Amino acid sequence: MSAPAAVARPIGPRGAGERDSHLVAIPVRTRLISAGDDLLGIVADAIEGIARPGDVLAVSETAVAIAQGQAIAAETIRPSKLAYAMARRSDPLATVNQPESLQLVIDRAGVWKVLFAGVMHAAGRVAGRRGMFYEILGSDIAALDGYTGTLPPFERTIVFAPLEPERVASEIAERTSVACAIVDANDLGRAKVLGASPGLDVPAVERALARNPHGNGDEQTPIVVLKWRGIGRSPLLA
Numbered sequence: 001m002s003a004p005a006a007v008a009r010p011i012g013p014r015g016a017g018e019r020d021s022h023l024v025a026i027p028v029r030t031r032l033i034s035a036g037d038d039l040l041g042i043v044a045d046a047i048e049g050i051a052r053p054g055d056v057l058a059v060s061e062t063a064v065a066i067a068q069g070q071a072i073a074a075e076t077i078r079p080s081k082l083a084y085a086m087a088r089r090s091d092p093l094a095t096v097n098q099p100e101s102l103q104l105v106i107d108r109a110g111v112w113k114v115l116f117a118g119v120m121h122a123a124g125r126v127a128g129r130r131g132m133f134y135e136i137l138g139s140d141i142a143a144l145d146g147y148t149g150t151l152p153p154f155e156r157t158i159v160f161a162p163l164e165p166e167r168v169a170s171e172i173a174e175r176t177s178v179a180c181a182i183v184d185a186n187d188l189g190r191a192k193v194l195g196a197s198p199g200l201d202v203p204a205v206e207r208a209l210a211r212n213p214h215g216n217g218d219e220q221t222p223i224v225v226l227k228w229r230g231i232g233r234s235p236l237l238a
Contacts, residue, residue, distance in 0.1 A: 022228060022229045022230030023208055023226060023227070023228055023229070023230075023234075023235075023236070024226075024227050024229060025208070025209075025224050025225070025226055025227075026050060026224065026225040026226075026227065027221035027223070027224050028046050028047060028050060028221055028223040028224065028225060029046070029220050029221050030042055030043075030046045030063075030220065030221075030222055030223060032220065033063050033066050033067050033222065034066065034067070035066060035067065035068070035069040035071070036067070036069065037067045038067075039059075039063065039064060039067040039168070039172075040171055040172055040175045042067075043057065043059060043172050043175070043176065043223060044172075044175050044176050046223055047176060047178065047223060047225060050225055051176065051178045051225045052178065053177050053178060054228070054233075054234060054237075055178050055179070055225050055226060055227050055228075055234075056178070056179045056180070056181065056200065056205060056225070056226040056234070056236045056237070057172060057173075057176065057178050057179065057180040057181070057223060057224075057225060057226075058180075058181050058183045058185075058205065058209055058223070058224040058225075058226060059168075059169070059172065059180060059181070059182050059183065059222060059223055060182075060183065060185070060222035060223070061161065061162050061165065061182050061183060061184045061194050062145060062159050062222070063222035063223075064162035064165065064168055064182055065159050065160055065161060065162040065163075066154070066159060068162055068163050070159065070160040070161070070162060070163060071154070071157050071158065071159045071160065072104075072157065072158050072160075073156060073157055073158075074098070074100040074101075074156045074157065074158055075156065077100040077103050077104065077158070078103070079099035079100055079102065079103040080103060080106065082106065082111065082114075082115075083099040083100075083102040083103040083106060084099045086102055086114070086118055087099040087101075087102045090102075096133075096141065096146075097146070098146045098158075100158060101144060101146045101158055102114075104144055104158065105137060105140055105141050105144070108140045108143070109137055109140040109141075113136070113137070113140075114137070116136065117132065117133045117136040117137050118133060120132045120133070120136060121133035121136075142161065143160055143161040144158055144159065144160050144161065145158065145159045145160075145184075146158060161194070162182060162194065162195075164195070165182035165194040165195025166182075166194075166195035166196065167195070168182055168195060169181055169182045169195040169196050169197045170195075170197045170198070172197070173197035173198075174197075178225075179196075179197050179199055179200050179236075179237065180196070180197045181193045181195070181196040181197070181200055181202070181205050182194045182195040182196070183205070183206075183209055185209050185210075190210065191205075191206045191207075191208075191209035191210050192206060193205055193206055199237055199238055200236060200237065200238060201235065201236055201237060201238045204235055204236045205226070205236050208226055208236060209224070209226075
């Protein structure tokens with residue numbers, strides 16, 4: 001039996017023109033996803049009777065990573081003095097405002113690279129350029145999500161990037177006959193497609209998800225079905 005879906009939400013025009021006004025997002029609830037779960041089966045069951053060919057499935061990258069076991073309890077990490085010091089000076093909404101998360105970045109990138117990124121970030125802010133810390137560290141920092149606002153029992157769990165998101169998206173699309181994207185979305189107006197099945201217009205999907213219909217709290221809706229209610233082919237399909 002499929003999980004109940006939330007009410008469809010019009011996405012409305014958002015930088016891509018009037019055509020986006022005919023797109024709606026339907027967040028779909030699932031049971032709590034845990035390490036080792038059959039994600040393909042969960043998605044297929046959840047969207048039964050909701051999604052059809054021509055729609056687009058947007059699956060949260062956090063759900064994919066958790067199912068793959070790509071997560072670690074914050075209590076198992078022992079932050080260094082450097083991690084504590086730098087975390088205190090970071091943006092309150094940043095992943096690295098948590099010393100445990102920042103320690104993982106230090107472990108991946110190395111102390112000197114993180115220190116260099118911190119110095120360049122401070123210098124960039126003085127010069128009116130933001131985001132240098134993330135530009136320099138790149139994939140070393142993009143590969144994890146902090147634990148703030150995550151659904152229990154994962155509120156103290158740090159989640160890494162999912163493995164092979166392109167492959168996962170293609171397997172979900174093959175299983176469900178619905179195009180799929182694995183998406184990293186947040187409440188700051190940003191959405192990034194990490195992997196997509198063939199035939200998707202990735203920038204269009206990212207625009208459609210900029211308002212994060214997945215939700216980052218207790219919504220328990222790691223799947224969003226994007227439906228096109230206009231005439232002709234969905235603008236999300238290439």
